[in-house]
Amino acid sequence: MSLILGIESSCDETAASVVLDGCKVLSNAVASQIAKHAAHGGVVPELAAREHLTALEPVLQEALSVADVTMKDIDAVAVTQGPGLMPALLVGLNFAKGLALGNRKPLIGVNHFLAHIYAAFLESGNNVLTDPGAYPLLALVVSGGHTSLLLIDKDGNARQLGCTIDDAAGEALDKASKLLGLGYPGGPIIQRTAEGGDIRKFNFPRPLTGAAGKPLAPENLYNFSFSGIKTALLYHVRNTPEMDRTPEWLRDTAASYQEAVVDVLVRKTLSAAKAFGVRSIVVSGGVACNSALRERFTECVPKHIGLHLTERKFCTDNAAMVAGCGYHYFKKELFAGADMDSFARLPQITKVPFL
Numbered sequence: 001m002s003l004i005l006g007i008e009s010s011c012d013e014t015a016a017s018v019v020l021d022g023c024k025v026l027s028n029a030v031a032s033q034i035a036k037h038a039a040h041g042g043v044v045p046e047l048a049a050r051e052h053l054t055a056l057e058p059v060l061q062e063a064l065s066v067a068d069v070t071m072k073d074i075d076a077v078a079v080t081q082g083p084g085l086m087p088a089l090l091v092g093l094n095f096a097k098g099l100a101l102g103n104r105k106p107l108i109g110v111n112h113f114l115a116h117i118y119a120a121f122l123e124s125g126n127n128v129l130t131d132p133g134a135y136p137l138l139a140l141v142v143s144g145g146h147t148s149l150l151l152i153d154k155d156g157n158a159r160q161l162g163c164t165i166d167d168a169a170g171e172a173l174d175k176a177s178k179l180l181g182l183g184y185p186g187g188p189i190i191q192r193t194a195e196g197g198d199i200r201k202f203n204f205p206r207p208l209t210g211a212a213g214k215p216l217a218p219e220n221l222y223n224f225s226f227s228g229i230k231t232a233l234l235y236h237v238r239n240t241p242e243m244d245r246t247p248e249w250l251r252d253t254a255a256s257y258q259e260a261v262v263d264v265l266v267r268k269t270l271s272a273a274k275a276f277g278v279r280s281i282v283v284s285g286g287v288a289c290n291s292a293l294r295e296r297f298t299e300c301v302p303k304h305i306g307l308h309l310t311e312r313k314f315c316t317d318n319a320a321m322v323a324g325c326g327y328h329y330f331k332k333e334l335f336a337g338a339d340m341d342s343f344a345r346l347p348q349i350t351k352v353p354f355l
């Protein structure tokens, strides 16, 4: 039995969690800074770092106390190493280093992007991980920082099929909400505003899907692009006289915009799933909370493919996914030294640590 403590600080959530044997989440403490950043319309990295500094200790104490353990019971400290906002990452990394050194525990650096995928295998999803029939597995990571498709084999070899060439899907929703004057973070706000709206009222583009009749370049088959949808929204707003921007217009605009994002994500994922004969699809990251996206995947994924939508509470940034993923580094004794550094950008992924 191994107890891993996870620490997460890559963006605007300060989180700590204790996970048993890579799947049983004993605690999942998250302190959100949303209210602090909302005034600025987006995350301010230096502000995030300062907030992490004060939030880490209370969040750690909450995680330990809810799990009913002390640092003595912990087998290793796993921390998000990157990718993410450098000032924010560094605060969590140094906090975790101090904890590990001070308590003589091994230190583990976890890739945040892979931790998002691992989130689907926490608790109820854990049996998928060990089922050889679940592979090849296709993971769609959709968050504020990523929109990416990763193909994973049962031996853990992995290949990124594509990613966004401009904005991430979450970013497209956040920017749309800001443009419509609705606030931050945009994903949940757009979802709420879109409720009951007509998804076909306005036609937003579906970039890199071939929908516009333009043949798709082979290198873009599984890439995404969301900046065009955002620009289309800008023109849509500009071309609508203020007096016509009624609550109904707003609802239909949000619904049609969200539909364009959902349509692109589902279409591209399904086309990759077909091309690579995948047996399972995993959807994770903050945008995977989105009800319209979850419904569409549930409707459209063929029956012979297992669909694993990450539990909502593990979609947005949390430390349970870091501790859970960290458990597999622990089993393989992939420990970091005190000189471990953070990294801001996603390195090329060729292998996942949890297989």
Ligand code: KG4
Residues within 6 Å of the ligand: 011, 142, 143, 144, 145, 146, 169, 170, 171, 173, 174, 185, 186, 187, 188, 191, 285, 286, 287, 288, 289, 290, 291, 315, 316, 317
């Ligand atoms: O995974 P996450 O917490 O942080 C990153 O690693 O980026 O994802 C945050 C993103 C934000 O863009 C937020 O607007 C989006 O996830 N998000 C949603 C929903 N909840 C959060 N997007 C659509 N619908 C939601 N319900």
Ligand code: ZN
Residues within 6 Å of the ligand: 112, 116, 143, 286, 316, 317
């Ligand atoms: Zn994230």
